[in-house]
Amino acid sequence: MSATYLMPTYNRQPISFTHGSGSWLYTKDDTPYLDALTGIAVCGLGHCHPQVTEAIQQQAATLLHTSNLFGIDWQERAGEALCTAAQMDSVFFANSGAEANEAALKLARLYAYNKGFKRPRVIVMEQSFHGRTLLSVSATANPKAREGFFTLDDDFIRVPFGDIAAIRQVAQDYDDICALFVEPIQGEGGVNTANNGFTYLEELQAECDAHDWLFMLDEVQTGNGRTGKYFAYQHSDACPDVLTTAKGLGNGFPVGACMVRGRAKDLFSAGSHGSTYGGTPLASRVVHSVYDVLTNSGIMENAVREGQFIRDSLVSELQQYGVSSRGAGTMIGIVLPETTDCSALVDKARDEQKLIINVTGSHVIRLLPPLNIRREESIQVVERLVDLLNPLL
Ligand SMILES: Cc1ncc(COP(=O)(O)O)c(C=O)c1O
Known part of the structure; x- marks a missing residue:
């Protein structure tokens, strides 16, 4: 080949x-x-x-794209379905995991900006993988993915995955943290789970709540039923402020999503973020068909x-x-x-x-x-x- x-x-x-x-x-x-x-x-x-294939075929013969300058019926329907599944308030549709994460990290910066922070930082984990855009690769730990790209390392504080004491320590050491971003199970890093399983997420959320940080989960890989719940955090009593997903969201059709609730809900406004292709009628209908299969089968x-x-x-x-x-x-x-x-x-x-x-x-x-x-x-x-x-x- x-x-x-x-x-x-x-x-x-x-x-x-x-x-x-x-x-x-x-x-x-x-x-x-x-x-x-x-x-x-x-x-x-x-x-x-078959159900996803049929949705793609029907929508391809009906309408592919109009842009986000207009209402998109299927985007509304997919948004409602996904937010219902995720217990979140609203969603921004992107085209990949990295883009969804870029949106999440931009939300963290806006959150810090609104608080008047000059030098906001996000806590991320060792062995994490968050994507290949400049900001998401900066949040990523893998040296191979980062080398040569002048990553934005001052924006992140890296701690060992699963180590809640390390989080408590950085909370004492820094006063400019605005968010914590973590995969519930680290996929690329080695299918790493915390020693106390999903309870770790509850501990992380408690720290975020105590310090008024955004609790942000990267469920690009763990989402859409992969771990046996629609989203992996649903194995716990935790609930994120910002939730990203992609991969299984379109079952092979490229689509990503960044969802918000609570503290993160009203950060984006008209003009603060966007995507030409995000949430096209075709992509949205695929998301909806995947949701149908996941919830009815x-x-x-x-x-x-x-x-x-x-x-x-x-x-x-x-x-x-x-x-x-x-x-x-x-x-x-x-x-x-x-x-x-x-x-x-x-x-x-x-x-x-x-x-x-x-x-x-x-x-x-x-x-x-x-x-x-x-x-x-x-x-x-x-x-x-x-x-x-x-x-x-
Ligand atoms: C946890 C996680 N976040 C983000 C990404 C990046 O997703 P994409 O390749 O769709 O940009 C991946 C891809 O492997 C991932 O596993």
Whole structure:
């Protein structure tokens, strides 16, 4: 496969897929690959979900775009659906996760500006990933993503993920903090969960409330049913002021969203933010169709059941090697011993097992199968991974 005209921003695997259905991807010659990655947590309803496909086809034949200079019926409907699912007051539609996060970080600055702060700072986490725009990559921890971009580091204070004492310490050290921005489970950073699970979010919210900081959650990866709730924070009693999401929001159609409530509700006004493509009739109708499937199909319960089955089965099959698991729903990290050579794992899984996986945080296999994966497919994920790992561990 030649990529001569494409900038080399990705180390692409030597394969391309021409069609997909449910949990399966196919090459031109119809070879099936079991997809336990779903476009990096994007196609949560599986590839080419019939209801989403129908919504795209109907809307493409009706109206694609008018701009945000006019009322957009489907945007209103998608907004109501999403805010209802998220328990938020209002939404700004963007086109990607990074854009949604850019909106969130701009909200934090406006919040600080309204308070008269000269040098506002946002608390972010070690191992975080928030996107590739200049501000979102500055909030990101990964040195590879940041190198060479003159990141805006003075805007952020970085603390260890899961460490509430570190937050309390910076609250004492700085008087110009305006917000805290965190992923409920860190995806790119290694499927990291806090030691006390989602209770961590409640502790974070308590700190934010105590200091009048915006409590902002990046649910770009964890949102839209991925962890078994519509949004991961709903596993806890916490509720953010600002909530971003993307990935599963469009099941493969590019769309992002930044939602607000409470303290963050009235920060943006006409002219303070915008996007030509944000919330087109097509994108909004897709968001609405994904919402319909998520709320009317038992699919999130399936994600909990199958995610647990995959995790338990792998840990039990590989227990002699000290393999453990973390995550929630179909956001799964299989933690291999640190000494494991994972360099060829993705290639071997693909070529030898016809299984699509990802490795993150150096020795963690990241599995992001569709939320509606069937039991016989979950069994195959487990069997193929066990066959792959047994000779390597
Ligand atoms: C938690 C999180 N935030 C933001 C992003 C960036 O999203 P996008 O690539 O759609 O800009 C990602 C992408 O992996 C992510 O996982």
